[in-house]
Amino acid sequence: MMTVTSKTASSTTKLFLAMLTLVLGSTLVLSGCQATKNLLGKRDNGSLDYQQSKKLAPIELPAAQETAPFVPLYSTPNAGANTLQLQNESGNQYQLPKPQRAVSNTSN
Numbered sequence: 001m002m003t004v005t006s007k008t009a010s011s012t013t014k015l016f017l018a019m020l021t022l023v024l025g026s027t028l029v030l031s032g033c034q035a036t037k038n039l040l041g042k043r044d045n046g047s048l049d050y051q052q053s054k055k056l057a058p059i060e061l062p063a064a065q066e067t068a069p070f071v072p073l074y075s076t077p078n079a080g081a082n083t084l085q086l087q088n089e090s091g092n093q094y095q096l097p098k099p100q101r102a103v104s105n106t107s108n
Contacts, residue, residue, distance in 0.1 A: 051082065 061067060
């Protein structure tokens with residue numbers, strides 16, 4: 001009869017636990033990208049904060065200070081209300097539109 005010593009059983013258990021950790025860890029890493037998309041996609045990253053911006057008061061210099069005339073390089077139009085959909089499902093993150101296909105399929 002063959003008996004298994006405690007040292008062999010202990011090393012077999014350690015090997016099994018190491019392999020189980022490796023398999024579970026790699027499964028988590030490889031599937032984690034898609035599984036955590038919904039969780040991390042709903043965070044507020046501040047990309048829509050510019051919509052609540054307010055116009056600041058003009059800079060006031062001391063009366064004795066001479067300044068150069070200010071000529072704006074580009075005019076800023078009054079655009080009115082924003083009509084674009086810039087939010088995801090949770091309403092707090094800008095979503096980029098999907099890119100258009102640039103390669104056409106031509107068959108001869």
